Amino acid sequence: MKLLQLALRNLWGYPLRTLLTTLGVVFGVGSVIAVMAMGAGAERELLKEFGRLGIKNIIVNSKEPPDKKKDEQTNQWAFNRYGLTYKDERQIRDTVPGLSKVVPALRRDEFVWHGSKKLKATLYAVSPRYMDLFGLDVLRGRPLGDVDNTDVKRVCVIRRGLLTELGIFADPIGLPLMIGDHYYRVIGVLADSEFLGYQRKALNVDSKTKEIYVPYETVFRRLGTRKIERQQGARKATDVQLSQIVVGVENDDDVLVTARILSRLLDKNHEDQDYEMVVPLEALAQKRKTRQVFNYALIAIASISLLVGGIGIANIMLATVTERTREIGVRRALGAKRRHIVAQFLTETTVIATLGGLVGVGAGFLFIAAMQKWTGWQFAVTYTSLGLALSVAMITGLIFGIFPARRAALLDPIAALRHE
Amino acid sequence: MTEPVLRLEDITRYFGVGDARVQVLMGIDLLVEPGEFLAIMGPSGSGKSTLLNILGCLDRPTSGQYFLHGEDVAKLSDSRLSTIRNERIGFVFQSFNLIPQLTVLENVEVPLLYAADAKKGRARELLDRVGLSHRLKHRPTTLSGGERQRVAIARSLVCDPVMLLADEPTGNLDSKTGEEVLELMEELHRDGRTIVMITHDPEVSERAQRTLHLRDGLILEAASA
Numbered sequence: 001m002k003l004l005q006l007a008l009r010n011l012w013g014y015p016l017r018t019l020l021t022t023l024g025v026v027f028g029v030g031s032v033i034a035v036m037a038m039g040a041g042a043e044r045e046l047l048k049e050f051g052r053l054g055i056k057n058i059i060v061n062s063k064e065p066p067d068k069k070k071d072e073q074t075n076q077w078a079f080n081r082y083g084l085t086y087k088d089e090r091q092i093r094d095t096v097p098g099l100s101k102v103v104p105a106l107r108r109d110e111f112v113w114h115g116s117k118k119l120k121a122t123l124y125a126v127s128p129r130y131m132d133l134f135g136l137d138v139l140r141g142r143p144l145g146d147v148d149n150t151d152v153k154r155v156c157v158i159r160r161g162l163l164t165e166l167g168i169f170a171d172p173i174g175l176p177l178m179i180g181d182h183y184y185r186v187i188g189v190l191a192d193s194e195f196l197g198y199q200r201k202a203l204n205v206d207s208k209t210k211e212i213y214v215p216y217e218t219v220f221r222r223l224g225t226r227k228i229e230r231q232q233g234a235r236k237a238t239d240v241q242l243s244q245i246v247v248g249v250e251n252d253d254d255v256l257v258t259a260r261i262l263s264r265l266l267d268k269n270h271e272d273q274d275y276e277m278v279v280p281l282e283a284l285a286q287k288r289k290t291r292q293v294f295n296y297a298l299i300a301i302a303s304i305s306l307l308v309g310g311i312g313i314a315n316i317m318l319a320t321v322t323e324r325t326r327e328i329g330v331r332r333a334l335g336a337k338r339r340h341i342v343a344q345f346l347t348e349t350t351v352i353a354t355l356g357g358l359v360g361v362g363a364g365f366l367f368i369a370a371m372q373k374w375t376g377w378q379f380a381v382t383y384t385s386l387g388l389a390l391s392v393a394m395i396t397g398l399i400f401g402i403f404p405a406r407r408a409a410l411l412d413p414i415a416a417l418r419h420e
Numbered sequence: 421m422t423e424p425v426l427r428l429e430d431i432t433r434y435f436g437v438g439d440a441r442v443q444v445l446m447g448i449d450l451l452v453e454p455g456e457f458l459a460i461m462g463p464s465g466s467g468k469s470t471l472l473n474i475l476g477c478l479d480r481p482t483s484g485q486y487f488l489h490g491e492d493v494a495k496l497s498d499s500r501l502s503t504i505r506n507e508r509i510g511f512v513f514q515s516f517n518l519i520p521q522l523t524v525l526e527n528v529e530v531p532l533l534y535a536a537d538a539k540k541g542r543a544r545e546l547l548d549r550v551g552l553s554h555r556l557k558h559r560p561t562t563l564s565g566g567e568r569q570r571v572a573i574a575r576s577l578v579c580d581p582v583m584l585l586a587d588e589p590t591g592n593l594d595s596k597t598g599e600e601v602l603e604l605m606e607e608l609h610r611d612g613r614t615i616v617m618i619t620h621d622p623e624v625s626e627r628a629q630r631t632l633h634l635r636d637g638l639i640l641e642a643a644s645a
Contacts, residue, residue: 002533013521330517333478334575335506335534337499413478417517 007348011355021316022356024309025396029360029389031302034367036385039295041378046287054133055281056100058247058259060084062240065272082274084242086220088266092247096261101248103129104216106240112212113178114166121162121210123179125219131157133246136213141173141188148187148215152222157188157213165210177212184214255281306392309356310400317349317404328408329416338409345405346398353397357390364389423490425583425614426452426475431484431494433470444470445481446637452583457609458616459625462634468618469587471634475616476509476585477501489582506534510576514588516568518560518575525556528575535579546574550604566597573604577613584608586617590624602627 011018053059062083086104093102106125111118124130128144136143139160148155156179163172175186190213220241249258259279266275321328328341336344368379433445444467452458462468473479474486477493478501486494493504505511518527525543532538547553550570560568569589576584586605590598606627609615617628625631633640 010521326517327519327521330519331530331534332502333476333505333511333517334531335502335579337502337534339499340502340534414473417478417513 003343003347004351006344007351010348011352017316018352018355021313021352022309022359024312025306025353025356025393026309026360026363028302028306028309028396029357029393030363030367031305032299032389032392033361033364033381033385034371034379035295035298035302036389037364037368037379037381038298038371038377039291040380040382040385042291043288044380045378046284046291050280050284053280054248055284056249056252056255057133057280058249058255058262059278059280060245060247060262060266061276061278062243063274063276065274080237081239082272083240084245084266084275085269086241088269089242089245091265091269092245092262095265096247096258098250098254098258099247100250101129101133101246103127103133103246103248104242105130105244105246106216106219107243108240110180110212112162112166114168117166119162119165119210121179121212123219124211124213125216126213127216130246131213133248136190138188139191140171141186143188144213144215149217152218153215154182154184154218154222155187155215156184157190158186159190159192159211161192162210162212163189179212179214184212252281255279303392306396310353310396313349313353313397314400314403317345317401318407320348321345321404321408324408325411325416325419328411329413329419332411332413333417341409342405345408346401349401349404350394350397353393353400354390356397357393360393361386361389423454424451424487425454425456425489426450427485427487428474429485429487431471431474431481431486433467433474433479434482444637445474447484448637448639450632450639452614452616454582454614455609455612456614457605457627457629459628459631460616460618460634461620461622461625461631463620466634467637468620468634472585472587472616472618475583476511477504502534506531507536507579508582510579510581510584512569512572512576512584512586512589514591516560516565516572516592518568518571520559520561523557523559524552524563524571527560527571528578531575531579542578542580543574546577547571550574564597565593566600569593569597569601570604573601573608577608583614583616586615588619589617590619590621598624 064080064082084104089102089104092099104127108123109120110123112121126144127149128146130136131138131143136157138157141157144155144157147153156177158172158177163169166177168175172186172189176183177186178184190211247258247262249255256279259277259282263277266277331341331344365381368381371377372379428448428450431445431448431450432443435442435444448471460468460471470479474481477488477496480501481494484494485492488504488508493501496504511517519530522530525547528543528547529540532540532543544553544556547556550573552567552570552574555563555567560571563571569592573584573589584605589605590601593601602624605615605617609629615628617624619625
């Protein structure tokens with residue numbers, strides 16, 4: 001306690017010198033904190049992005065194979081048939097082990113009519129589980145239920161933004177909407193939460209939130225999946241049974257194996273590459289890996305400034321020892337042992353480094369706040385990083401204090417007393 | 421007969437090695453009784469300071485035996501010597517050697533930092549005794565020379581040593597303040613404290629009970645006052 005007080009007094013005696021000495025540690029700790037916060041922020045962002053997607057999920061999307069296009073041109077009347085099928089879905093459900101869910105979805109563009117207002121929107125024919133799978137929360141009304149599916153009801157859940165664009169401001173629940181060639185009754189309204197970057201890519205949706213969700217069975221059994229589009233005289237006939245199958249795996253560790261099984265199974269059913277598989281877990285691991293390399297590089301750079309800070313402390317303390325040789329001699333004459341002298345100087349360097357560390361934490365926070373404001377990057381300061389940075393600062397002080405402290409302790413008391 | 425405070429037997433001290441070897445103390449025998457006030461005189465280069473360093477356990481003799489309170493301290497470790505300096509010896513230096521960053525009170529308390537059983541109140545008591553109780557919070561640099569030396573004397577007494585070693589205690593003081601310091605030392609002597617004082621001023625040495633003359637590393641005569 002006494003030592004601590006003494007150390008603080010000595011440092012207080014030369015505020016400018018103390019400030020300059022700590023500067024290195026301040027920058028070191030500050031940059032360590034900032035870098036770690038940056039890493040943690042990016043990690044959190046990643047987890048948010050992938051978490052909504054579900055890292056236990058595997059997403060298979062239908063894709064129009066490029067070479068099929070020619071057929072379409074030669075024979076305008078044939079239906080362009082490609083993509084995932086109902087059969088795929090059934091096979092996956094029946095043969096692949098360890099799955100928690102298999103959720104099919106069909107997506108296609110349709111016109112939505114309300115009165116004389118016409119809008120292009122995206123129709124999602126999904127099983128009800130799809131809704132909670134991707135966090136589609138109903139603002140008003142209710143989400144799609146199992147009964148809607150089994151009873152092939154013509155009901156829909158619609159994005160709020162779409163309602164506004166259609167000019168519907170009254171309570172939409174129960175309102176009939178013409179979607180494509182059929183009428184659906186609105187049973188629920190969804191919030192306009194946009195999908196995040198990777199999520200959007202994986203789910204194969206664009207950023208616009210003009211989606212309508214209807215029961216899958218309704219589309220498949222009642223209306224069929226064939227579709228004829230007429231556009232400026234040209235005619236495009238397609239038949240895609242499923243545009244997407246989301247497969248949930250029960251166990252984290254089995255995701256990659258399951259993905260391999262799935263791709264083998266699908267390869268057997270599909271001659272053309274008319275599907276693509278997205279494994280969020282794999283992508284997450286990939287992204288994490290690149291992040292980590294980046295983080296380590298940054299932390300290494302930050303550590304170098306901490307090292308420089310430590311050397312600065314050692315340098316100043318050596319000068320201090322020379323300057324206070326007389327005092328050391330007096331203390332030795334009055335009964336201080338070598339270890340007392342070592343303790344005194346080590347306390348001083350540790351205190352100075354810790355002070356620097358504390359100021360550095362403050363500087364780091366300021367830097368983070370500024371960066372957040374200007375760049376909009378996500379930062380997350382974790383307690384671990386605070387503790388780590390502070391203890392590293394303390395250890396720096398200790399290590400770089402040892403040399404000057406030893407030097408002070410080994411001074412010959414007689415010579416030290418005679419020192420001017 | 422009481423045990424002597426210190427006994428030196430044939431103490432020698434060399435510095436350097438080989439051709440550069442210089443013998444400073446040629447074989448000193450010395451006995452100091454409890455309660456004695458001894459002055460050691462001698463011209464510069466006579467080995468006064470070296471002797472004092474050995475007496476003060478700051479230095480070890482090259483050969484010979486040094487009994488302090490019956491204990492042979494000539495061969496002790498650095499750590500043990502530190503403890504002995506702390507507990508049994510009080511130093512008073514010519515240039516006071518107060519620590520400028522500390523207040524008067526803190527300066528007097530410094531030896532207590534290194535003592536096994538620190539008696540906190542003693543520092544104030546002693547400062548009161550040397551007449552400086554009104555300067556507790558002052559820095560040494562704001563005090564006069566005489567006052568500084570009185571602080572140093574208070575500091576030397578704070579661990580209740582068996583012996584006070586004074587190295588030219590009046591050397592940096594004018595005659596008036598020097599007189600004050602000497603009176604204080606005499607007072608301590610009257611209280612039964614053992615004092616060994618180095619000086620080259622015959623007037624100062626007259627205040628002691630006994631004066632030793634040191635020349636070329638040997639004691640010339642032991643004159644009793």
